[in-house]
Amino acid sequence: MSINIEEVRKQFPILETQVYNKPLVYFDSAATTHKPQRVIDKIDEVYKTLNSNIHRGVHYLSNQATLAYEEARNKVQGFINAEHSHQVIFTSGATAAINLVANSFGETFINEGDEIVVSTMEHHSNIVPWQLLCQRKKAVLKVIPINQDGDLEMEAYKSLLSDKTKIVAVTHVSNALGTVNPIQDVIDLAHEKNIPVMVDASQSVQHIGIDVQKMDCDLLVFSGHKIYGPTGTGVCYGKEDLLNQMVPWQGGGEMIHKVSFTETTYNELPFKFEAGTPNIAGAIGLGEAIDFVSELGVDNIAAYEDELLQYATNKLMSIEGMRIIGTAKKKSSVISFLINDIHPFDIGTLLDRMGIAVRTGHHCAQPIMDLYEIPGTLRASIAVYNTKEEIDQLVAALTKVAVMFA
């Protein structure tokens, strides 16, 4: 089965938007994807028909809300092929999930002099929580270098792994370069030394698909809003043993078993890590988004998006002065580029006036920009609702814009 693009686009009402009297062309899905009508309807339905707090009411609505919330958890479990649904912890996003891991895993396992390994291409959200942890624990952050193409230096990675390494936290797909990392090798090499691995799947779960059991990753995080779900949703998956060992991070209601002023015991998984009232409607909306992706088929999405990526790369290369930043062997859904010496902000400003939405700047990945010695890039990122016609429009607009700066 292939993607019926017309049917897909019909499901996204925002694609009807006019920007400065021109039809919106949206190439900023790596920042956030749009939401299909069914997700919007689902959130609406939650508040209209089953709004109630979960896991604590004896009453009908509370039970209905709890069932729907836990059903969403089951959907995530199935989608990433986790063994149990209680290995799926709902968070407010990938950032919150990484902070959860850095704090909870960090508190449990990281001591002075220990080392944490990340890569140069991490999003700031997979750098800063670890830096904060390193400051607290006097631990050391080690960074896997990347080459000029934007591929991880795997030999350097091997040499970074030692007895001191307590965790490896690496992204599956780079949000700034589009590089698809050899995540299986990253995991296997760490496991040879019994080092756990956390995978940031924020830019892969919606494009490539994830099987946590096959990958054998120890922890995995992603944001709901980048996979056609609502903002303020995210997931932290973990192996059962590991999650059980990790101390809770945030305290509050729901996460406790018994509270007294002498001793408090914690609830079981996943509730131990879900303090307070969660984003109930958001999680249920995320469940709906996962149904949307599953029904299209993540393999079909990947094939369609890869075709678009290849088409866009070829077309963009025809523009004079085009410089694509990130030419890794394997890429997904993201093209970062510059034209001659024109500042990305200048091009982005004019594209906006033509109704074309791209991201400009450092994409929350400043170490990469430092590596390439550039102020930032333009980033066109692709989702399942994009078309070749839109790519043609982007290329035509860029050609027009480049002339203005010549």
Added chain:
Amino acid sequence: MTINEIQEEIIEEFATFDEWMDKYGYLIELGNDLEPYDDTYRVDQNILDGCQSKVWLHAWMEDGKVYFMGDSDAIIVKGIVALMIRVLSGQSPDDILSSELKFVEEVGLKDHLSPTRSNGLVAMIKQMRLFALAFKAKQA
């Protein structure tokens, strides 16, 4: 010329453009024509925060008037810098502080005032007024 007279002049210039592309084309031209920035003042403390592009701004006082020099690594922003300098450079601190920069809205740069644009127009105006205030305090 007074600040208001210069503003009127700019508004008239922009009124001749029907197309947004011509407007931006003109900004690019203004950016290209801006007096070169003296590298002596290309220091971190002269960089404005809150911009996606880099903006440098330097000011000095001569015969009771404030003069500005500016630059940006993005050419459209540099064009905006050029407009701001044209309006405010060579004016007295009091005039700068009491000025109403209505041309920004009238020539259609208002979008650029939105904080989400982070192109530094807001920071630019604020910094120019701060320079004026500092020179005024020195005068007193």
